[in-house]
Amino acid sequence: MNRRGLLRGAAAAAATGVLLPAARAHAAARADTDYPPARWAPASTANCTASDRPSEYPVEYVVIHVTQLGFTDTLRVFQNPAKRVSAHYVVRSADGCVAQCVGESDVAWHAGNWDYNTRSVGIEHEGWVDRPKYFTRAMYEQSAVLTASVCDRHGIPKDRAHIIGHCEVPGATHTDPGPLWDWARYIQLVNYV
Template identity: 70%
Template sequence: MDRRTILQGAAATAAGVLLPASVRATAATAGETDYPAAHWVPASTSNYTVSTRPSAYPVQYVIIHVTQETFADAVAIFQNPAKQVSAHYVVRSADGYIDQCVREKNIAWHAGNWDYNTRSIGIEHEGYVDQPSYFTNTMYEKSALLTASVCDRYGIPKDRAHILGHVQVPGTDHTDPGPHWDWVRYIRMVNLLGAA
């Protein structure tokens, strides 16, 4: 999309014209993402809580999820105001492409536990817990870079006590990321790829 189209999209948005999601995402400035490699595709404001983290709540965890949906369907769910769910990021299986759907300062509704929602960044990964072919090398690498960045920015230790699976969140019945997620490999990558 060229600069003119982006500017027209921004002007239309300012005028209150509802644009297609693809145009809204491109019209957003790069400064709207907390992670430079992510693309801004906002969740519905009905699906997260506005906050001022880390001043309102400390950010102490990264929670790893698996979508149980395709990448596109997961993002569409977060944009649907009736769904009451979101995550900060979604990572695509094939190429590690990352959408940011909720700003990190805000509280995404991903953990199924309010206390953990307030203190974590949620990262969804395209795939299904019983289909390990979705967990590609590129997905692991791009996700590990993202998690390392989050940990470095908030001073989160890069270990399994602070990088959690959704299954570890108290009071939920989720099983993701499931038995095929390679935690040893992932934590090693997060530590190797991080700045600290």
């Protein structure tokens, strides 16, 4: 089996996501995900905007984030209607497990810039910007497979002009994914899939 097949197989094997009790009631409303290996762990509907993308807004970017929290805590934040934040996906550090929290047709509130929120898919990565041990091989590989899938489905070029860090969003006050994120490795993986 070639590397592409191994990465895809690993993505499917890593999909042992966490569905918190508060989200289980909503899971029946969406039995599938936009990215089949992902587990559905819905954000509160108070933390995103229902839309019909790409009809309403073109999807032109993937925004890479680092959570500054653990995986399960991030899902809890997205499920708390008082937090007013979400992302489309969260990738776990240890094994690359992917949870989908907002459908790609909807607008997640992740970039801190409404224009970029409407035109992007946000992917959070478990970890802290100053702790590179969280940027594991499994996380990079599974995230790259996810990002390649998003790019393929939306016709997004797989380059640094379209796959950007949260810190590169105009007006951003965040520093993630930070200087320890290996962009060269990540973009190479995205293009290898």
